[in-house]
Amino acid sequence: MAFGDAMNDREMLGSVGRxxxxxxxxxxxxxxxxxxxxxxxxxxxxxxxxxxxxLDNPDLPYSPE
Structure with missing residues (x-):
């Protein structure tokens, strides 16, 4: 899981699971x-x-594992 707001985050956001x-x-x-x-x-x-x-909603479909 990653969060980004600038072009230096593009590669990270494009390759991370979510x-x-x-x-x-x-x-x-x-x-x-x-x-x-x-x-x-x-x-x-x-x-x-x-x-x-x-974290308060454990039934959400994404898991960091």
Missing amino acids: GFIMGNAMPQLKAELPHLPVIGDCRNQAVSHFLTHW
């Missing part, structure tokens, strides 16, 4: 990886909120 693009990411990153879901803004602690939701 990548997420931040809502405030560079438009070019969103355009190059359109298959990845876009979550909230970094400035609003979106990664923390996403992980908390994921």
